[in-house]
Structure formats: structure tokens, C-alpha cells
Amino acid sequence: MTKVIPGPDIGSFGIWLQMRKVGPIQYCVDLTRKYGDIVQARIGSHQMILLSNPQHFRHIFIDNKDNYIKKNDKMKCVLGNGLLTSEGPLWRRQRRLLQPPFNPSAVGKFYESIRIPTQEMLDRWEPLVGTTLNVNRYFSQATMSAIGRALFNRDLLGQDKMVRQSITYVLEFLNSFMRLPLCIPTPGNLKFKKSMQNLDRLISSVADEYKGKEEEESGLLSYMLRAKDPETGESMDALQLRDEMLTIFTAGHETTAQSLTWTFYLLDRNPEVLERLRKEVTTVLDGRFPSAEDARHLIYTQMVIEESLRLYPVAWHVYKTSNKEDVIGGYRIPANASLVLCHYLTQRSANFWKDPDSFIPERFVPHAPEPRTDFSYFPFGTGSRFCLGSHFAMLEMKLMIAAVVQKYRLRLVQQQTVEFEHSILLRPRNGMPMKLERV
Secondary structure: OOOOOOOOOOHHHHHHHHOOOOOHHHHHHHHHHOOOOEEEEEEEOOOOEEEOOHHHHHHHHHHHHHHEEEOOOHHHHHHHOOOOOOOOHHHHHHHHHHHHHHHOOOHHHHHHHHHHHHHHHHEEEEEHOOOEEEEEHHHHHHHHHHHHHHHHOOHHHHHHHHHHHHHHHHHHHHHOOOOOOOOOOOOHHHHHHHHHHHHHHHHHHHHHOOOOOOOOOOOOOHHHHOHHHHHOOOOHHHHHHHHHHHHHHHHHHHHOOOOHHHHHHHHHHHHHHHHHHHHHHHHHHHOOOOOOHHHHHHHHHHHHHHHHHHHHHOOOEEEEEEEEEEEOOEEEEEOOOOOEEHHHOOOOOOOOOOOOOOOOHHHOOOOOOOOOOOOOOOOOOOOHHHOOOOHHHHHHHHHHHHHHHHHEEEEEOOOOOOOOOOOOOOOOOOOOEEEEEEO
């Protein structure tokens, strides 16, 4: 006999008010503390189920994975049938097509795409020593330039204001809890439509430049235009190409920018970690800009990043929808239920981590990580849908962090309170103002 999933009985509007009051992350924390690692909340006739138990994650990702799909109509409005939103044969074909340039042995070819915007950022900081910077914005500019160079072999920094504003409005749309249909011309809906037009126009204009030049160009787009599925011989049509470019461009810079922001926040809060990190960087680099080969030797730097991703996983939850009725942990899961797999909670749980709220990079010493249950840590996703761009992102973060700590120290503004933005990504509200000091 299956058990009934516990949860609040305050109605849809009450749930919405609570989320608006404390934010979606804190609301998930509060629900888990009160009801346990599986909680249900009804919104109208729809059932939302919050999960934070690694064994439940294993069931969904591995044991009965075919029953759970990424059904997100809002995401499809933005990314179409890109890798983040597609399912079944289409997803498998696209994964095969796009995998090769993102393999660990291949991402080093994007080194110049990362080096140039990183050096440009450091140069822009030089006359600003002693002032306060919103480092979140600078990291976003640098990572946007990096993914633009990697994808299009173009510097998109001149498009920065338009792109950042457009992505901000798109994220607001994705994050909205109660929004009127897009056919109704509300200010928010109009901003979203305009933002999508801007991003589509940018993607289309660069793609048009590539036509007939696939062999001459060296960006990811050139590869995507030439790529053919080894099993079927099929290539991507124009619409699929658009969806994948927008997916890579949108997801590929914002997530890394937020991860860098949280890492420097943690380094300022933990000066002993920063000191050890700086010693490694000094030993490996001896004052020069890091090379792609150097990244292999920045072992403690990677440990710092992995621990930062544990405390602040930018993609802090995963949405799934159940196709058919199922049972998880003795609880009945109805068909067409929306499941929120919140690894932010799992990665901060004392059930799986010793002293879970502390920043301890030593948990991730190579080959001897802190013992933990499977699926208690997956900031880049897990299973067959492990993030395609994870190796690129890790290389980018290692190079940028090493380059920054050689020259500068970033300090939080005194008495600054850092809060989460109510977003689908783990972002600091109002950015991250930090004082720039020269080492």
C-alpha cells in the first residue's frame, strides 16, 4: 500500500504568496524542514512534488528514466527543441551531433576564446583599482564574449547591453509563477517578445554571415553546419540550428558567470582558502597568464570550483514530468505530475555532507573525495543528460579564476547582505558589489 505524500494545505494562492515572500529556494528549504524529503503542493488541479533524496533521484534518472521527461512549455518558448528541452530520438541525435567538440580532449581548442575576453576584463579593471565593481556584470560580459567567440568566432561584446537586457527579460518570463498568456499584451509579455526578437535577430545575422564559409570559419557554428549524424547521415535544418545556437549561447555564458560570482564571494569569506589558492596559482604560473595546459595542474583551483558549485549550484533544481503513475520511496506519483528535484537541498544536507554549510574544498581531493551517497552532488546534471558544456565551463572558470587572483583581490562591500534573486538560476539579487584591490 502506497503512502500519501505530505505537504501544505493552503491553496494555490497561499503557496504563491509564500513563494513571493521568501523566494522559491527558501520556500523549498522550509517545506523540506517541515515535511521531509518528499513534499507535495497542489496548485489548482496540478500536483507539484518536491524531492531532495538521492535515492529518489536515482529512481528518476536511472531506474525508471523513461517515465520522466523534461516537459517545460516556458523553456520551449525560448529554446525551441534545443538540447535542454528536446526528448527521445531528436535529443539522442542532437547529443551525438554536438558531443565531439565538447569532449575533454577537444575543449582546449577554445583557449583563445577564453583568454582574450579574460585579458580584456583584467585590462578594464586596471584603472578601477580602489573602486567598487559589480563583478557579476563583468563576469557576465567576459563569459558572453567567450561563448560568442567559441560559437560564432565573433566578439559580441558590442551587443552586451542588448543581450544582457534581453536575457534578463527572458529569465523573468521563465521564472514567473503567475503570468497571463502571451497573447495578452501585458508589459511583461511585450518585453519578453521583444527580447526573443532581439536574440533571434542576433543569432540569424551571425548565421547568415557563415553561409558558404563553413570550411573557412573555426567556430562551433561552422562545425554545426557541417555535422552529420554518423548513424543516419542527417544534418541540422535551419530551425534546429537556431534552437541549438540559442541554447548554447544563453545557457553557456550566464551559468558560468554566476558560478564565478559565487566563487569569489566564497573566497572573500574564506581568506585561508584564497591564500592556498593563490599559492597554487603562483607556483604553477609564476606570474604569466595561464595556458590550456596549465589548467591541468590547477588542482586546488578545481577543488575550489567544485566546492563552490556544491554550495551554490547555479541550476539549483531540475524539472521532470511523470508520463505514467509510479511509486517512489513508497509514495504514489500520479501521471502528469510535475517533479522538482532540488539538489541545492541535497548538496547542503547534513545527511550526506559533514559540516555542510562550510566552504571546504578539500572534500574534492582527486581520487579521494568525501564519501557520499550517489546523486548527492550533481551541479552539472547527471545520467545521460549530464551537461554537454561542463568541460568547457570548467576550463573557462579555472583560467579566469587563476588570471584574476594573480593580479587582484575582490572584497565584499562592508556590511553587505547577499540575497538570492527569485530566479530559475541561483543569482545574487542586485549583483555582487566588491571592492577591487591590487595584489
